[in-house]
Amino acid sequence: MRIVCPFCGERELGEFTYLGDAKPVRPAADAGEEAVYDYVYLRDNVAGVMSENWYHGGGCRAWLKVTRNTLTHEISAVEPAAGAGAAKVGA
Amino acid sequence: MAEFSWDVRSPLDRVLAVGRYGAHGDAGVTLTEIRNFDLVQVMARRGKTAELAKAAKVRFGVAAPETPKAVGTADATLIWSGPDQFFILSKGRKHAMAALAPLRAGSASLSDQSHARVLIAVSGAKARAMLAKMSSIDLHPSVFAVGAAAATSMDHTSVTLWRGNDQADGQAVFNVLVFATFAESLWHTMLDSAAEYGVVVGHSEDLA
């Protein structure tokens, strides 16, 4: 697999680390135990196109949101995590 | 009272043996360690890209690289190291951590990395063939031109790689910044990878 890092360009798999589904969002502080349980433990485990967290740790150290098909491994989109390259974001 | 001497010792000091290594005949690869340099990592603060760019421009006369490039100036090289980040590589304390306060001024966070890395220049007719054993980056001249840079891994070890100016003989020069505590290990791998081409090993005290 090769991932096109939005910052570095196309790089080989060995430079990246996988975390998992990017869809679950960390619940707010007051969301309660059930919401956090769901966030931490339950997975859609998509057979098909899925949005995922990958870390370019062997490169620029950016966290990336990768859209990938788990049936074919085809990658259709890669974008930076919200806080990667955030210096460009208006303060 | 004891006399303390604070000699600076490169992590390659014990293993770098100046001279020939590997196959005989014309050496295909030259490995040169550059011993003394100042290296500062500059990280733009949130929303401060433009300010930092301006500050860099004032100080260095060039824009800080926003893509994987190494930009040479009269007395420093600015090397992209990640989103919102770049290295300032220089010598003689002129752009060392202590001298960079103006750059900081609220627009950037700085971290001294002068001792955290070892700098090795790889050149020679077989430099690309040798690096192909360690690096997954395409170093073909049409892809990785002079000034190209990459935050990448070599043999599972994180490095910053950039192509400096060609030598007088037209040969490409690839610069590798590797973490100091991995340097000896990566050095051995470099020697192994280059051995079949013949290697000239050397070091220079300062950045050119």
Next chain:
Amino acid sequence: MKYSIFSLARAALSGHKNWQRTWRDATPKDRYDVVIIGGGGHGLATAWFLASEYGIRNVAVLEKGWIGSGNAGRNTTIIRSNYGLPGNTGFYELSMKLWERMEQDLNYNAMVSQRGVINLYHSDAQRDAYARRGNTMRINGIDAELLDLAAVKKMMPFLNFDNARFPVQGGLLQRRGGTARHDAVVWGYAHAASELGVDIIQNCEVTGFVRDANGKVSGVETSRGRIGAGKVGMAVAGSSSRVADMAGLRLPIESHVLQAFVSEAIKPLIPNVMTFGAGHFYVSQSDKGGLVFGGDIDGYNSYAQRGNLPVMEDVCEGGMALMPMIGRVRLLRQWGGIMDMSMDGSPIIDKTPVEGLYLNAGWCYGGFKATPGSGFVFAHLLARDTPHEEAARFRLDRFRTGAMIDEKGQGAQPNLH
């Protein structure tokens, strides 16, 4: 038909023309007391134990392809019960005891070979962890020995003891561990279950659940029509989330690829099953002569059933680091299976919140060794509606309560288990 050397010799006289099908080719009936989804080792073993232990013979096993076509047919065939945490230890030992009588129970030679499983250690910390685990085993009545360097050298003189990056210091040995012929386990359970009346239905894909007015599962829709069921058991590791989704369930499971490798056949070289403690590599040698080996999972969600090159390299690096004598042995075949990676690395055998639907899932990359035990306790759950005592901790709600069974201590990140 009884299998033995005598029946073989008799059959030889007639040119082997009289052998029957190993299992009946059943056509689906309208309704079964229990329908098992998944004709892998676990599903077939469940059916056999339902029929043989619990007297429930009106059972169907539905298989989307050919039986054993999932992870039962593509694993590295290791059996062992060297687990360290309550919940796992007793269960895997139950499974091991069932392995020890399987062939006689089933009248099928699954080549269960108790040649020993050794986990090598390379540091004091690893030794201590194995001592802890070995003691757990011993306290649970399971055989375990802690070997020092000299003992390992004697047993496996071919390891790299001289110039290793991470020298071997010793190992945790379970002599009763070993290997079994994976396909034969599937065929053996199919054969024996079929003899007891279980219907094994191949090329029958489940496409949905039939629910009654109360929401209870009362059958399944399949590619071969609707089949009614008193209870439905899922044993579809690799596809658990997909099948559970048809019932509206989300599981604490991710699907990941695990690769396995086999070398060309060579004369006996490796006597036992070994795991390298300083890299991702484990190996045994099949009776046919191939080195069967593997390592870490590829590390990302996948249903593609094929592996990547970096992990293949990583595994071979581990192999060469451990025993550089295999450098010139050639890798013959590489394949990948879909692992049900659970959130704590341990399986789930439980009722689901949907009445009538029972779950057997989350085996990670360790399901093969569990085959008989899993079948036994799942049959118990299906028959009695209460968990078997050796599976009492494999509850679905343990993630909610915090009673995880996390042997590796990696937490809710499946690709690290």
Next chain:
Amino acid sequence: MAGAQTNRLGNGGLIDRSEPLNFRFDGKTFSGFQGDTLASALIANGVKLVGRSFKYHRPRGILTAGSEEPNALVELRTGARREPNTKATTAELYEGLEAASQNRWPSLRFDVMSVNQLFAPIFVAGFYYKTFMWPAKFWEAIYEPAIRRAAGLGRAAGVADPDHYDKAWAHCDVLIAGSGPAGLAAALAAGRSGARVILCEEDFAFGGRLLSDGGTIDGLPAAEWLSRTLAELAAMPDVRIMTRTTLFGVYDGGTYGALERVNDHLPSPPEHQVRQRMWRIVAKRCVVAAGALERPIVFAGNDTPGVTMASAMRTYVGRYAAAPAKRIALFTNNEDGWRTVETALGAGLQIAAVIDARPDVSPAHRSLASKGGFPVLHGSVTGVDGGKDGVKKIAVSLTGGARAEVEADGLAVSGGWNPAVGLTSYHRGRPKWRDDIAAFVPDGAPPGMVAAGAANGDFGLGICLAQGFAAGAAAAHHAGHNGKAGTAPVADDEAFSLTPLWHVTGKGKAFVDYQHDVTASDIELAQREGFESVEHLKRYTTLGMATDQGKTSNVAGLAIMAAVTGKSIPETGTTIYRPPYVPVAIGAFAGHHRDETFHATRLTPSHHWAAEQGAVFVDTGLWKRAQWYPRAGEKDWLESVTREVKAVRSGVGFCDVSTLGKIDVLGPDAGAFLDRVYINTFSNLAVGKARYGLMLREDGIVYDDGTTSRLAEDHYFLTTTTAKAGLVMQHLEFCRQVLFPELDVQLTSVSDQWAQFSIAGPKTRDLLKEIVDPTEDLSNEGFPFMGAREVALRGGIKARLFRISFSGEMAFEISVPARYGEAMARNLMLAGKPFGVTPYGTEALGVMRIEKGHIAGPELSGTTTAADLGLGKMMSTKKDFIGRVMAGREALAAPDRQVVVGIKPTDRARRLRSGAHIIPKGQTPGPGNDQGYVTSVCFSPTSDQWIGLALVERGRERIGEIVHAHDPIRGEDYDVELCNPVFYDPDGGRQRG
């Protein structure tokens, strides 16, 4: 002396007759020429018997001339370089080559195990599943060892491989597999278009079938066209053509695996060179021009030495000038087989007969037969008379029922051609059936890949060239190169007609899978027993699982299965194709990652100094750390470590702790950020202060701990454990970039920037006063416990000084830029000399932390909570932080959890060991009363006895209770007392003093 090359033709071939080479096979010396393979050289020497089969130990010869060979497997080379199962058909001859036949005893000609053939009626497919079950114990003791000894083929060397391997990356626009006409045409088109091209050829010569079959291209003899084409390709700077390189697999994202056999054609690799190199080739496009493999026909006796594939016969005769036989019969079901007749006649060999299964033979061939004076028999071969000495007589059943016999010493067989569909199918694609050639052809391929020529099922020379050229041009175009490709090379297509024939029934064993001895009747048996699915068939009979990966057997096997089930071949389907395309040495996948270079090694800044001191090093992750510093006269590690601990506790010592992860946390929101990742609060930490922090995983379990100091308003210096350094960095970046992007915080690792030393002991301040600039106030008031600030050192450099203690002593940690690390160690020795300063290693460090009751790796097991570790009170209730909610789950807050407690043996002389379990006193150990285990132990010089930490159910409530330490795996049982885990200076006066 070498024997005469009895079967070498007088002229022709691509061998270099000026370079004779001697070699040995089974101890006998022969000679051949440069350019031979071992197989062609054996053939040239009249050797027919080369190997024995897997199960029945049947005598076998050479069937093919390529990597699909199932029979002619040898042990190549000797000693540590012995390579089992090496295909004689691909092994290049070199001076002094040694090869031995395998799977036979005592010799190839007289193999005792061939008695297995007598038991063949019982040893049918899957027989072992039906027997060897009683008595159960006999399996491991008797049956299995016997089976294992009989099975397997060659013997591995059994000792470390002395050769080196490496791995490399390559990048191109267009990758081409195969250098036959299609591959070369593709390379020409792509190269001329301006694309970067890599062409991999498995053979040691370019040309593919052109080398054996010749032909006319662009009006030129094939050989001439070939050399022109190679010259043109060689002149293109961005075209790289590689021989001895097999493309073995295709992976995601256009990454391909290839194996280059760099020096296998030499007795051993030259100095500084590798034996083989594994390439990962990243290509935008790939043209598979890997050709097709001729397939056998299954008939009785088809495994007799001297039965050879028709195309292989042409290769031996045409390319190697070696005659597999002198009087040859051909058995074919297609037009292509007849080319063997032409080649043989052209080389002056005799044709005994052609047995053609088709109803008609072309007039041209008929006249060839009459000119050559041999009969054309319409029918099929039903048996072969011969044995280990090879084919003698061939039985033929003629169309219409009559029988005939042909006397011949060789039988060439052609059952048609199977395109090499491996590479195109490795992403679990299934090939499709094409009736006109009765073969599977690619049906789609992994992204970017296309098949051309024979690999695509199009066999004529003309169409191969045209398709290859078009594919090469299209691939270059897709990759963005549109240069002028010129015109495609032109050639005529040969006629091709085929009547499918898979299996001729007859008396005697008819082999489908030669190597695994799978016969047609085994397939019928498998079907009878319900193993009808092709995957079941494969698994039950072992069809296609041999070292040839079913290249010659799979299609025939499923054709026979189709026939017995009454299904069509495409309905029956294929098994899944799996890489590698040819077996690849494990060493090549490992490259240089073996022995000491298996993984990288990290060295601390004072490593070489410590080595000079004679330190013993321990591996900690990738690090080498000084474990202890033995001194002359010390009898064991314990004595050294005890000395080091005592020296620290009574004087002063230092230890390199640079391996701790060190992270600069910078920016205006650095404090707020740390509040979210640590369970305790850091935003309120004063500048110049350090604080111990604990972080959880989101599931509420403890992740890591360390001391973090605030060096400036917007600068924290965070430390992690050695083990978790990289992972914590990743975790913090996740928090920064994904979870909390709104915070203005920057992170970077400074682990390698700082050499950090712990200096501990009551005389620490005395030592520091020597080395720190006298203007710095180190007094308790000027530099209190948990202070952290920059100080000047004598001699002009700056350091960071942290008043923190892991040992429980009065202690500081001092950081200097890493290149001063070695100087720092020397200067500490110098400065501390008056106080008896003692360097100490990780063992003494460990002893002192256990004495002080500090947790470390064994307690941070990934299953313990903050409360388990006695740190529950640190969890802030005033803020959210990672892991807060899940940490509150019922089972994680249960009162009977195992918690950290101290232990000491009731018998002071008793040694403790980690891993022992804790059982209530007086009870028999069992699963019901296994209440915990010992995590860390040491001999405490301070207590003068062994002490330890343990995780014990309700441990803190049970202080003072005597329990049982149960360690059956080491045969030890003894009583221990549960106690306060802080054994040393429990009120902390020493570290604060």
